[in-house]
Each structure stands twice: as C-alpha cells, then as structure tokens.
Amino acid sequence: AIVAVVVGCRILAALWSNISDCDETYNYWEPMHFLLFGSGFQTWEYSPEYGLRSYAYLELHAFVVKCLALFGISKLGMFYGLRITLALVCGLAELKLYFVLKKNHRKLFLGSSVPLLFVLFSALSCGMFIASAAFLPSSFSLICNTFALAFWLDGNNFLAVLFTAISGLVGWPFAAALGVPIALSMVFGSNFYNFVRYCIIALVVVLGPLMAVDSAYYGRLVVAPLNIVLYNVLSSETSSELYGTEPWPYYFLNGAINFNVAFPLALMTPMLLVAKSIITQKAKHLLSAVAVTSGMWVWLAIFVPQPHKEERFLFPIYTLVCLSAAISVDLLAQALSFLAPKSLKQVGSAFKAFVVLLFVVLCSSRIAALYSNYHAPLSVYERVGDAVRGHNGAVVCVGKEWYRFPSSFFLPENARLEFVQSEFRGQLPKHYDHLNGTRGVPSHMNALNKEEPTRYVALSTCDFLVDVELHQSTELEPMYGQLGEW
8 A cells, every 4th residue: 555655646746746947947858858859958057168967867867768769659758757757766765765664663763653654754745746756866866865765774884875876976966965874874883994895886886987978978077076066165156146045944944835744843853852862761762863864954954054045955855854754753642642641542643643634635735736826837838749740840939938948858859949038137048059969168158147148039030939928018028919920
C-alpha cells in the first residue's frame, strides 16, 4: 500500500505539477532540446566564457529521452516521460529511506511510527509534489542526498559518500554540505581512512567523466561545479543578487506554505530531542536523532543569510524536513500518551492521525490551487503546438509572458519561439548558434543581466502570439487581442 501511494503521488506530480521557475525551462529543458533536436535557447551560464552549467547533467537526462524516442512518442510525450521518470526515481529514493528507517529505527533510537509518518509526509506534501518532477539540479540533489541518507543509516558508508559526490558534482555543488553529518560520523568513528579512500574513488568515478563530457562540449577544460562555486562565492564581476533578494524569513514562510504544519514541527525537533534526553537521561537518543536530521540545519545556516533566495534552493532538504517532522510528531505523541490518564491512552495515536489528516487536507488544497491557478501555460502551449503543427516554419512570439514558456518540447520541430519587446529590462536567452554549437562564445551575451536588444524580433514577423491580457497596458505591452491583426 505504501509503495502504491508513493508511486501514485509521484506520477500525479509529473502530470499535474507546473514549471514554477523559468530557470528550469531556459537552463535545462532548452539546452537539452538543442542537444537532441539542434534548436533551443542558450543562457549566459552556458557560454564557454563562464561554463557554469554541466552538459554531462543534461546528457544524463537526454539518455532517458533518447530511450523514450525509441518508442516513437512525440516531443510532448518525451517531456512528460522524463518528468515521470524523474518523479519515480525520487519516489524510489523516498521508499528506500522509508524501508531503511523501518528496518533500523530501534538502532537509531527512533519511535516505531517514525518511518510511516515520514513516508506519509514525504509522499503527500506539496513541497515534494513540486520538487520531485522538476528538471533542476536541486531536485537531482534531493534524490541523491535522500539515497545517501538512506545508505548511511543502513551502514553502507561507501554508497553514502558516492551519492553525496554525485549530488554535489553532477547536480549542485552546494548540496555536498548535506554530506557533513556523514563525513563527521566517519571521521570521528574510526573510519577516517575509509572516508578518504571513498572520497578519492568517488572523485575519480564521478568527476573524471563529468570533466571529460563538459570539456568536450565547451571546447576547453571545464570543471562546472567549481565554476559555480567561484561565481557564487568569489566572483567580483557579478553576483546572484542581480536576480533578486529576499528577507531572511523567506525560506521559513516558503516552508510553511509547502509543508504547512510539518514545517514548524520539523523546526521543533532539536528542542524536543533535548527535552527527551533530559527527561530520560539517555544522551544516545539525542545524538543519534540529531545526527540524522542535522543536515537540514547545516543547509539553513548556509542559505538563510544569503540575500538571493529561491524556492528551489530548499529542495535538497525536503526529505529531511519530512523526517524531522515525523520525529517531532512521534515525540509529541509519546509525551501525550505518557501524561494522559489511563482512560485516554490512545490520545497519542489520535494526535498522530489528526496531524496527518490536517497535513493532507492543507497540502491537497495547496496542490489544487497551484493546478487551478498556475497550470494554464502548460495547457495553453499544448494547444499552441497543435495549432502551429500545420504551419511550416511558424514563428511563435511572446512578450511579457516570456518566463511562462514551458520549453520547445511543446512546439513542433518546424516552429520556433521568438521574443517581442516588453517592459522587461533584463537579459533574455539567445538561440544556440547552429554553426558554433556549444563551443562558440555567443555574441551579445553578458553576466550582468543587462538587456540585450538583439533578442527582439519585429511583431510583423510573428505568425502566432501568446500573451495574457491584464487590466493595465502600455505601449510595449498592449492588449494584443484588441488589435486588428490578432
């Protein structure tokens, strides 16, 4: 039943979840579309001048799409096929952790209900609904770090180190921070030699092929994960703050939206563990559970102070949020059962059922709202693709709605997307150069998010236009539907 719940939830996530970040479209779907079909958009991060993104990461996903193509499915089918694959692999990681917790909860000094509570929070949460099917390095790291945690708790340190390395090198380098508890447990657990040996093996196995693939695509030696760290930490030329800043409570509010009652419960875990260790005078209980959940706090300590914040930056710790919440609910239920009179000994079980039910109702409401209010771009572009299919060489244009374009997988191969000028003053992506491909340094590209007027085409060259009509309009953002030619 648990397997069916997780698999069902992940398939629904792949089919119903939105693309909530235009970075997913222009930094991953579009470059992969270029690798597969010879057309797509390129962002400045893929310029050989910077080399911040990994083509090896794209090729890993492109392999799945190529396998799907053997069955003769459409480009749109490839899009959803990859999303389903990503979501199911994420579900596999969740189930792996669930079964490890179920097997080892006594050894880890965790309550017997923690595994079930964890998998329910994880499978049914809005946060995992959004993250599990997303084609983003942070989602990739979520999957890898969940596997790493599961292998670590099951005593397989080598695979724990390997999956942490895959997460940090192939996915997102900052996700390596989630391996700190694993590293400390090995270094201070008389396994220092093995830790060093495993790290060397993981570097050779993962970093070697990664550098080979990326260097071949860029035409020069490139270590993409190192470039990302240098850009975000040491670069004086540019800064991620160019793309917006948020106040420190952002991640806490975001966590509350995506996990409702489970997020504050996750934040309570250290306090509850300390209270239990004091009452029971068993420090092992505290140390074991803290080690299991400490990665979440390492992550928050790194990312909360950063001015530039995005929802996807929290994806790697989503399973840790669910596990921490499960531990808190179990501890609170134990406390209620202990304090309640004998006639109310079932109050602990009732409390757990109430929390899960409230969690499911709130998450379902949030998921329904996201689909109802924000799924239009995917639905609209499915119809755009059908309308364009009979027009050879059709030009589909967008203005202010550029960031809602889901990807070229929604357009037939004989059509292309172009931008018309709007009030947006940042830098838009550029079509890959067919002659120079991935190796040529693109012209009119900058790392400062400055507007590049060469991105725009004249409205008269457009065969189709996708836009939304709002109450306000400007000269650059008119109500196109009220113009005679549209």
